[in-house]
Amino acid sequence: MYKSLIKPFLFTKNPESAHHFTFDLTKFAFNFPIVGSIIKSVYSFEDPKLEREVFGLKFKNPVGLAAGFDKDAKLIDEMAKLGFGFIEIGTLTPKPQDGNPQPRLFRLPQDEALINRMGFNNGGVLEAVERLKKRKSDVIVGGNIGKNKVTPNENAVDDYLFCLEALHDYVDYFVVNVSSPNTPNLRDLQEKEPLKQLLQAVKKANDSKEKPKPILLKIAPDLTEGQLDDIVEIVQETKIDGVIATNTTIDRSQLKTPSQEVEAIGAGGVSGKVLGKRSTEVIRYLHQKSNGAFPIIGVGGIFSAEDAIEKLEAGASLVQVYSGMIYEGPGLIKKIKKGLLTYFSR
Numbered sequence: 001m002y003k004s005l006i007k008p009f010l011f012t013k014n015p016e017s018a019h020h021f022t023f024d025l026t027k028f029a030f031n032f033p034i035v036g037s038i039i040k041s042v043y044s045f046e047d048p049k050l051e052r053e054v055f056g057l058k059f060k061n062p063v064g065l066a067a068g069f070d071k072d073a074k075l076i077d078e079m080a081k082l083g084f085g086f087i088e089i090g091t092l093t094p095k096p097q098d099g100n101p102q103p104r105l106f107r108l109p110q111d112e113a114l115i116n117r118m119g120f121n122n123g124g125v126l127e128a129v130e131r132l133k134k135r136k137s138d139v140i141v142g143g144n145i146g147k148n149k150v151t152p153n154e155n156a157v158d159d160y161l162f163c164l165e166a167l168h169d170y171v172d173y174f175v176v177n178v179s180s181p182n183t184p185n186l187r188d189l190q191e192k193e194p195l196k197q198l199l200q201a202v203k204k205a206n207d208s209k210e211k212p213k214p215i216l217l218k219i220a221p222d223l224t225e226g227q228l229d230d231i232v233e234i235v236q237e238t239k240i241d242g243v244i245a246t247n248t249t250i251d252r253s254q255l256k257t258p259s260q261e262v263e264a265i266g267a268g269g270v271s272g273k274v275l276g277k278r279s280t281e282v283i284r285y286l287h288q289k290s291n292g293a294f295p296i297i298g299v300g301g302i303f304s305a306e307d308a309i310e311k312l313e314a315g316a317s318l319v320q321v322y323s324g325m326i327y328e329g330p331g332l333i334k335k336i337k338k339g340l341l342t343y344f345s346r
Helices: 002-010 015-030 033-043 076-080 125-132 153-167 186-190 192-207 225-238 259-265 273-289 305-314 323-328 331-344
Strands: 052-054 057-059 063-065 086-092 105-108 113-116 140-145 173-177 215-219 242-245 269-272 296-299 318-321
Touching: 002 015, 002 323, 015 033, 015 076, 015 105, 033 331, 063 331, 076 086, 086 125, 086 173, 105 259, 113 273, 113 323, 125 153, 140 153, 153 173, 153 186, 153 192, 173 192, 186 192, 192 215, 192 225, 215 225, 225 242, 225 273, 242 273, 269 273, 269 323, 273 296, 273 305, 296 305, 305 318, 305 331, 318 323, 318 331, 323 331
Parallel strands: 063 086, 063 318, 086 140, 140 173, 173 215, 215 242, 242 296, 296 318
Antiparallel strands: 052 057, 105 113, 113 269
């Protein structure tokens, strides 16, 4: 029904309007007891063989919702009914910010891809905390944290520590996001020394807590092998808990959409099928270079169970979806889990 009815309707709207429409409809419909129960029964599919224990957390299944879909923790309970094993909120910043001017989200149907330059639009971490206090589901929640656009890089650590402090009691793990291409100069923080200093500060603050939470680093797919070598070294030196590979790409060389259309869109990170191969390459490189020393969450171009299995075989412990759900619909989660169950049962 999604591909024949819902998707064609949503694709008549501009992508950001469709996103908000879907949010509002989901919030309204899923909270009717009968509708919520039907949704859960249709999309629910769990099996003990799907369970995974990664960085000290027990996941009921390895399929998560990537950051960016539910930035402000508005739909955690509703998304949990779709069968996600974990949900990542954010990217959250200390202060609310509007993000970049609209339009800032674009579809490339020919590539089954998206281009976004959202710019960390969110209501601020404190607003998200108030919602997290009221959530009902026990789904694992990750907090993806970043810096405000107006915060200079030399003060970036303060923003990350503010978010860590605010969220610490309400999320199960943290993701340090230094890889979005849509906040000016943010990716400079991926350079070796700034990144090491940032992660050391976040790790120290986290370790001072009574119950420290796993700390992950989200990286860009556009890093060179030398930079990936630095990532392996930094993760092992700072003793953070893992990596998320990858964020969106600024590389557009693989797109089938006519170049004039892509150029007219302007700046932004590309996600979707076109990202699949590169994100898998990054996962495999990190896994092999580190000898599997740390867990990796694989994200980028997952549109099927086969795509998810490819990430796992490359070295990922868990996977996340976003663009795939936009193009394939919410039934994708169940399809992936069924495919993974067959894979794990071999």
